[in-house]
Amino acid sequence: MISAKFGKRDYIFTILIVICIITFALVMLIPDKTDEAELTSKNDNIKVSGNANVKFVCTFEKCNHILNVENVSFEGMTEKDILEKYPDGRIYKFSEDEIRISRHINDYCPKHYVLKADNNKLIVSRFNQDTLEKEYIMELDAETLELDSNINDINRGDMEFDSLVAINEYIEGIEN
Numbered sequence: 746m747i748s749a750k751f752g753k754r755d756y757i758f759t760i761l762i763v764i765c766i767i768t769f770a771l772v773m774l775i776p777d778k779t780d781e782a783e784l785t786s787k788n789d790n791i792k793v794s795g796n797a798n799v800k801f802v803c804t805f806e807k808c809n810h811i812l813n814v815e816n817v818s819f820e821g822m823t824e825k826d827i828l829e830k831y832p833d834g835r836i837y838k839f840s841e842d843e844i845r846i847s848r849h850i851n852d853y854c855p856k857h858y859v860l861k862a863d864n865n866k867l868i869v870s871r872f873n874q875d876t877l878e879k880e881y882i883m884e885l886d887a888e889t890l891e892l893d894s895n896i897n898d899i900n901r902g903d904m905e906f907d908s909l910v911a912i913n914e915y916i917e918g919i920e921n
C-alpha cells in the first residue's frame with residue numbers, strides 16, 4: 746500500500762530535490778576553491794626590490810594621527826608575505842618597484858604615552874614607530890596611591906599623555 750502511494754510523480758519530485766541539493770552544494774563549494782586559488786597565486790612570484798618606492802601610512806584611530814612609516818623595509822617580500830606580517834594592512838599598489846600600503850590601528854600613535862592600571866601597578870606603554878608594535882615603557886607601583894576616584898579612568902586604558910613628565914605630574918596629583 747505504501748509503495749503504491751509513492752507514485753511516479755513523487756519519484757521524479759524526489760530526484761529533482763536531490764539534483765537541487767547537489768547543484769546548491771557545488772555552487773557553494775566552487776567559488777571557495779577559486780578564491781583560495783586566486784589568493785595563493787596572487788603576485789606570489791613578485792618580490793619587492795631593495796630600492797622600491799614605499800609609501801606606508803598608518804592611521805591611529807584613538808588619536809586620529811597619521812604616521813608615514815619610513816623605516817620599514819619590504820625587500821624580498823611578496824604581497825602575501827606583507828599581508829601575513831600586517832593582517833590589517835591594505836595594499837593599494839604592489840609591484841617590484843612600488844608599494845602603497847595603509848593600516849588602521851586601533852590605538853594611540855607613537856606620540857602618546859598610555860597609562861593603564863593592572864592590579865596594583867600602573868603600566869606605561871607606547872606604540873613604537875620602528876617596530877610598529879606596542880612597547881612596554883615602565884611600571885609604577887600604585888599600591889600607595891589613592892586610585893579609587895581615578896581607577897576607572899585609568900582602567901579604560903585610554904589615558905594618554907604627551908610625556909613621562911606629564912604622567913608623573915598626574916600621579917603626583919593623585920597622591921596629593
Ligand SMILES: [Zn+2]
Pocket residue numbers: 805808809810853854855856857
Ligand atoms: Zn597621536
